[in-house]
Amino acid sequence: MSLTDSQRAALDAAYDEACRGYSEGGIPIGCVLVDSTGTIIGRGHNQRIQKTSATLHAEIAALEDAGRLKASVYRDSTIYTTLSPCSMCTGAILLYKIPRVVVGENVNFLGEEQLLRDNGVEITVADDEKCEALMSKFIRERPEDWNEDIGV
Amino acid sequence: MSLTDSQRAALDAAYDEACRGYSEGGIPIGCVLVDSTGTIIGRGHNQRIQKTSATLHAEIAALEDAGRLKASVYRDSTIYTTLSPCSMCTGAILLYKIPRVVVGENVNFLGEEQLLRDNGVEITVADDEKCEALMSKFIRERPEDWNEDIGV
Numbered sequence: 598m599s600l601t602d603s604q605r606a607a608l609d610a611a612y613d614e615a616c617r618g619y620s621e622g623g624i625p626i627g628c629v630l631v632d633s634t635g636t637i638i639g640r641g642h643n644q645r646i647q648k649t650s651a652t653l654h655a656e657i658a659a660l661e662d663a664g665r666l667k668a669s670v671y672r673d674s675t676i677y678t679t680l681s682p683c684s685m686c687t688g689a690i691l692l693y694k695i696p697r698v699v700v701g702e703n704v705n706f707l708g709e710e711q712l713l714r715d716n717g718v719e720i721t722v723a724d725d726e727k728c729e730a731l732m733s734k735f736i737r738e739r740p741e742d743w744n745e746d747i748g749v
Numbered sequence: 750m751s752l753t754d755s756q757r758a759a760l761d762a763a764y765d766e767a768c769r770g771y772s773e774g775g776i777p778i779g780c781v782l783v784d785s786t787g788t789i790i791g792r793g794h795n796q797r798i799q800k801t802s803a804t805l806h807a808e809i810a811a812l813e814d815a816g817r818l819k820a821s822v823y824r825d826s827t828i829y830t831t832l833s834p835c836s837m838c839t840g841a842i843l844l845y846k847i848p849r850v851v852v853g854e855n856v857n858f859l860g861e862e863q864l865l866r867d868n869g870v871e872i873t874v875a876d877d878e879k880c881e882a883l884m885s886k887f888i889r890e891r892p893e894d895w896n897e898d899i900g901v
């Protein structure tokens with residue numbers, strides 16, 4: 598699906614996070630949280646390898662970076678992630694009632710998009726070629742690290 | 750539901766974590782992850798207040814403490830939490846296919862137990878009076894911090 602210019606800029610920021618992760622030797626998934634004014638209020642990338650972390654997926658890292666927010670801020674925000682969100686990250690989106698998710702791609706991994714939709718979350722899948730290319734390159738290079746990240 | 754002696758000991762360890770959180774001025778929810786030998790391999794408590802964290806719920810903190818584990822370890826583990834798990838923590842349990850959850854109480858908060866059951870997770874609710882008393886004391890004392898923790 599095509600994105601607006603502001604959506605494209607936010608997804609590009611998430612992709613920049615993914616690239617940062619890759620350059621650190623990590624799993625290249627990035628995420629940003631954007632508030633109702635279009636400002637990025639949280640950003641992060643997967644930290645499994647860098648921080649020996651089982652929970653710092655990109656979305657969790659971005660929410661963590663945003664810190665403690667009022668419920669009303671989440672409820673008017675959008676989360677941009679380079680890859681379809683897993684069940685944990687989906688659960689975090691539902692916990693905070695974030696109403697919109699823009700997904701870079703869901704070819705390398707299809708997360709719980711249906712559960713999000715079932716709970717009224719609006720999902721836009723960008724089918725972004727560079728997100729897909731970076732992730733598929735990593736999966737080819739390091740399949741064991743990737744499988745660990747999704748509990749396989 | 751009544752617990753076995755080993756289940757009781759593990760839930761008590763989760764309760765000890767909750768008490769530690771309370772003594773730190775935090776939200777008193779604790780969790781331990783127990784492997785197939787009965788050994789606690791991860792433990793933690795909610796860190797919203799202590800670490801200005803939007804994601805370190807007790808279950809996430811315990812999984813984080815356990816570090817990077819093989820999928821096979823999670824799949825033969827049990828998670829003990831003093832309070833019914835929210836959607837994020839439920840999603841983490843589903844991500845790693847942890848097959849059993851022992852919940853201290855679900856009176857102060859009823860999380861996504863049905864979603865866990867729908868995915869084949871065995872849930873035991875202990876109806877533990879001390880877990881319930883500690884949590885209800887905190888909610889009375891600091892309702893705003895509690896509401897923030899569950900996105901309200």
